[in-house]
Amino acid sequence: MQNPDPIDFRLTVAPMMDWTDRHCRYFHRLLSPHAHLYTEMVTSAALVRGNQVRLLEHSHEEHPVALQLGGSDPAELAAAARMGAAAGYDEINLNVGCPSDRVQSGRFGACLMREPALVGECVQAMAAAVDIPVTVKCRIGVDDQDEYADLQHFTRTMVSAGVRVLVVHARKAWLQGLSPKENREIPPLDYGRVYRLKQEFPDLIIVINGGITTVEQVQAHLGRVDGVMLGRSAYHDPYLLAQCEQALYGTPLPGKVQVLEHLRIYIEAEMARGTQLKHISRHILGLFQGEAGARQFRRTLSEGAHLEGAGWALVEAAMAPLRQAA
CATH class of the missing domain: 3.20.20.70 (Aldolase class I)
Structure with a gap:
């Protein structure tokens, strides 16, 4: 071994x-x-x-x-x-x-x-x-x-x-x-x-x-x-x-919005392969835990990710209240 x-x-x-x-x-x-x-x-x-x-x-x-x-x-x-x-x-x-x-x-x-x-x-x-x-x-x-x-x-x-x-x-x-x-x-x-x-x-x-x-x-x-x-x-x-x-x-803390922006390439590549957004978005629901706008973020993704045509635009819409709060 x-x-x-x-x-x-x-x-x-x-x-x-x-x-x-x-x-x-x-x-x-x-x-x-x-x-x-x-x-x-x-x-x-x-x-x-x-x-x-x-x-x-x-x-x-x-x-x-x-x-x-x-x-x-x-x-x-x-x-x-x-x-x-x-x-x-x-x-x-x-x-x-x-x-x-x-x-x-x-x-x-x-x-x-x-x-x-x-x-x-x-x-x-x-x-x-x-x-x-x-x-x-x-x-x-x-x-x-x-x-x-x-x-x-x-x-x-x-x-x-x-x-x-x-x-x-x-x-x-x-x-x-x-x-x-x-x-x-x-x-x-x-x-x-x-x-x-x-x-x-x-x-x-x-x-x-x-x-x-x-x-x-x-x-x-x-x-x-x-x-x-x-x-x-x-x-x-x-x-x-x-x-x-x-x-x-000692790694600097990444910005949460920036983390999702880095995830965008992965999401779009996976969707091009036929993966539905809901299979990825369910894992990110807790990212803004405890922050203003977090509940709306979760609701937007949870209600929309399973719909036909859901993609990065939905993630952007979910992040909008959090960008405003920042």
Whole structure:
């Protein structure tokens, strides 16, 4: 497995189903040149047996970007990882944290935390197939498996399998009784358990995820672990990415209107390919969060982007109140 040090894991954006598609990632890259981005989870079966071109499509501007895979068959995951590496992704990440019913029925996601030996086999098979880092994203526990010793054993197994980067969502997952949305909100956060993991495995790159919403929180976590993964906060308030970028890397804050003007080339190129505006505009709705004119911006895009003929002119119309406020 290649040394993952060239990838800067300090600031990352979580893989989020139905959210972090290629349009979202392009937009996030405009806000943060350094953030490490992740795809939505793609199942290994879908890649091996399905439409590889569509599932692996991404733009050069998105890099550094990781492909997240879901699955539990070592050979199939190895084949999918090989496809991801050939497509140019910088990292392959294995999902051992998603709690949805669909994931459980397929024997992957958070339920695999009960089977660390199998996860280790999967990781080893993937690492043998590619020359880019193979990483794992997990929870701190699952259902009644709620002792630190369980997480400790899982982590030790990952290290033995060759994992050098572990992303830890600091909540356990309840596979029965809670929806995926509730699993992101109800189980209590336990950052201390992740910090303890870093102390015990100092050579392992630990990235913390869960409930992180401010630049100050990002900086505080970075005093204890190696990286921070933003999830819903980076999606609903995407300018947070630019603020974190400035704090961590000294990059000047971009103007929000200017960010959208830079996005215009992408929007028009995608529309020329047949992409509808609504598939891109839904990702930018939170850009002006909390500002005068933000509600009208969202309403204009939400009501108009799905209409036939909607294009850049609609984005300009949505920005008009914000230009006036500025």
